[in-house]
Amino acid sequence: MEEQNKKILLVEDDPNFGTVLRDYLMMNDYDVVHAKNGMEGFEKFKKDDYDLCILDVMMPYKDGFTLAKEIREKNTDVPIVFLTAKAMKEDVLKGYKVGADDYLNKPFDSEVLLMKIKAIMQRKATETIADSKQFEFEIGRFHLNSKLRFLRFDDEEPVKLSPKENELLRLLALHENDLMPRELALTKIWRDDNYFTSRSMDVYIAKLRKYLKPDPKVEILNIHGEGFRLVVNS
Amino acid sequence: MEEQNKKILLVEDDPNFGTVLRDYLMMNDYDVVHAKNGMEGFEKFKKDDYDLCILDVMMPYKDGFTLAKEIREKNTDVPIVFLTAKAMKEDVLKGYKVGADDYLNKPFDSEVLLMKIKAIMQRKATETIADSKQFEFEIGRFHLNSKLRFLRFDDEEPVKLSPKENELLRLLALHENDLMPRELALTKIWRDDNYFTSRSMDVYIAKLRKYLKPDPKVEILNIHGEGFRLVVNS
DNA sequence: TTATCATTTAACCTTACATTAACAAAAATG
DNA sequence: CATTTTTGTTAATGTAAGGTTAAATGATAA
Numbered sequence: 001m002e003e004q005n006k007k008i009l010l011v012e013d014d015p016n017f018g019t020v021l022r023d024y025l026m027m028n029d030y031d032v033v034h035a036k037n038g039m040e041g042f043e044k045f046k047k048d049d050y051d052l053c054i055l056d057v058m059m060p061y062k063d064g065f066t067l068a069k070e071i072r073e074k075n076t077d078v079p080i081v082f083l084t085a086k087a088m089k090e091d092v093l094k095g096y097k098v099g100a101d102d103y104l105n106k107p108f109d110s111e112v113l114l115m116k117i118k119a120i121m122q123r124k125a126t127e128t129i130a131d132s133k134q135f136e137f138e139i140g141r142f143h144l145n146s147k148l149r150f151l152r153f154d155d156e157e158p159v160k161l162s163p164k165e166n167e168l169l170r171l172l173a174l175h176e177n178d179l180m181p182r183e184l185a186l187t188k189i190w191r192d193d194n195y196f197t198s199r200s201m202d203v204y205i206a207k208l209r210k211y212l213k214p215d216p217k218v219e220i221l222n223i224h225g226e227g228f229r230l231v232v233n234s
Numbered sequence: 235m236e237e238q239n240k241k242i243l244l245v246e247d248d249p250n251f252g253t254v255l256r257d258y259l260m261m262n263d264y265d266v267v268h269a270k271n272g273m274e275g276f277e278k279f280k281k282d283d284y285d286l287c288i289l290d291v292m293m294p295y296k297d298g299f300t301l302a303k304e305i306r307e308k309n310t311d312v313p314i315v316f317l318t319a320k321a322m323k324e325d326v327l328k329g330y331k332v333g334a335d336d337y338l339n340k341p342f343d344s345e346v347l348l349m350k351i352k353a354i355m356q357r358k359a360t361e362t363i364a365d366s367k368q369f370e371f372e373i374g375r376f377h378l379n380s381k382l383r384f385l386r387f388d389d390e391e392p393v394k395l396s397p398k399e400n401e402l403l404r405l406l407a408l409h410e411n412d413l414m415p416r417e418l419a420l421t422k423i424w425r426d427d428n429y430f431t432s433r434s435m436d437v438y439i440a441k442l443r444k445y446l447k448p449d450p451k452v453e454i455l456n457i458h459g460e461g462f463r464l465v466v467n468s
Numbered sequence: 469t470t471a472t473c474a475t476t477t478a479a480c481c482t483t484a485c486a487t488t489a490a491c492a493a494a495a496a497t498g
Numbered sequence: 499c500a501t502t503t504t505t506g507t508t509a510a511t512g513t514a515a516g517g518t519t520a521a522a523t524g525a526t527a528a
Contacts, residue, residue, distance in 0.1 A: 096349040102336075115330040123335075123357060162474055179382055187356040199516090200476055206518055222516065223383055224484055225397060396485055433505090434487060440507055456505065458495060 011041035038062025137173040140218040172230035181227040245275035272296025291318040371407040374452035406464035415461040
């Protein structure tokens with residue numbers, strides 16, 4: 001069985017450092033795409049699927065955090081590692097908020113980076129639920145296209161979904177007829193599990209119920225204290 | 235419904251720092267068990283299940299790495315975070331080798347620690363591999379789905395069960411036709427065995443009997459002073 | 469900037485749940 | 499058989515979770 005190399009998107013504006021890092025990673029059997037700024041980074045990200053993103057925080061035009069947020073909108077799962085020169089606490093916290101998987105202060109040791117990458121890849125490997133890349137669903141008489149973020153009822157004009165609506169419905173669909181734990185949605189979509197995110201989620205459940213009303217066979221049931229269940233009655 | 239706090243094993247030999255850290259974590263809604271050295275840490279680890287281990291690296295008798303290796307032998311999944319005073323590269327690499335999930339250099343910012351803990355817990359939450367617990371039972375003409383918390387009689391509309399109803403019936407079903415000791419249910423479900431929890435349990439037995447009435451062959455018998463017995467007559 | 473859309477927070481209401489009380493009935497005990 | 503202990507059952511109470519709508523905040527693009 002041919003083992004496919006892992007693909008890394010490296011976004012680093014310093015040309016010297018970026019090239020050195022790229023070469024070093026490639027020597028260690030990673031496929032690396034090197035973007036020289038945030039804009040380019042996002043373009044490249046959209047064009048391909050990556051196993052990991054390494055983002056410099058300080059970049060002209062578009063900093064690493066902004067880029068991370070954009071990436072997160074497209075893909076909630078891909079691991080992100082930030083590179084930063086200054087070890088500012090605010091930065092670190094900001095990073096975790098956008099869902100960083102790790103954090104490295106420059107200058108860092110390349111072996112350490114390699115270890116971190118390995119650890120992250122391993123983590124992701126265990127998660128491998130078949131859900132990672134399913135984007136289209138039939139839900140009763142509805143069709144959900146989660147990539148283009150729309151929901152269509154029969155042949156009617158599709159309804160556009162907001163990012164949160166979309167992710168939530170997708171997560172429910174992935175667990176169709178089964179329990180979708182509150183905690184799962186909160187950690188995966190909201191990246192934080194507290195009173196307010198929980199209430200926010202309830203608001204989105206209400207929105208989804210409204211969208212799903214046209215088909216009486218489709219409903220979102222609550223399991224008190226546990227989560228929700230998207231059921232399609234036959 | 236009482237949300238179960240996450241359990242943290244903190245192994246730190248410095249009594250001042252350890253206590254401060256423990257209190258800080260407890261203030262943030264974690265259940266913390268504080269061990270003062272590696273030996274004690276391993277003892278405590280074996281006695282309970284933890285969601286996270288925070289290990290100081292430099293400790294007398296048994297250092298953090300050795301402890302981590304022992305822990306990994308017992309449990310391949312539990313996240314481990316190391317605390318270390320010196321930012322030695324060798325240490326960091328060694329840490330990752332024994333399967334660390336993260337690394338913190340003392341002195342560190344408590345908010346950063348909290349963020350890291352959150353991030354780690356989130357990762358684990360995603361893994362949600364349905365463990366091999368038994369969740370479905372046939373009880374006479376009833377079907378109990380203990381994961382989705384419903385009880386169905388023949389093909390009729392399922393009845394929703396409350397968490398306590400559900401767990402109690404599940405426990406009875408696991409002991410079908412056999413004695414289910416009062417004490418077992420009280421310690422497992424109510425986590426306390428006293429007059430009031432006992433009366434509460436009786437109330438739930440009454441509720442279950444009502445649910446089970448439709449099938450005359452199914453009944454919950456009392457064994458005076460001992461417990462209950464879910465019997466299915468043929 | 470304004471206008472627009474997404475998301476969060478607030479407010480208010482309803483439902484779900486667990487506990488406790490109260491009283492009745494069985495079972496055990498001396 | 500009288501008394502105590504345990505169990506059966508229903509109802510009342512307090513609290514937490516969820517449902518829903520609207521307003522406030524934030525973010526984005528024209």
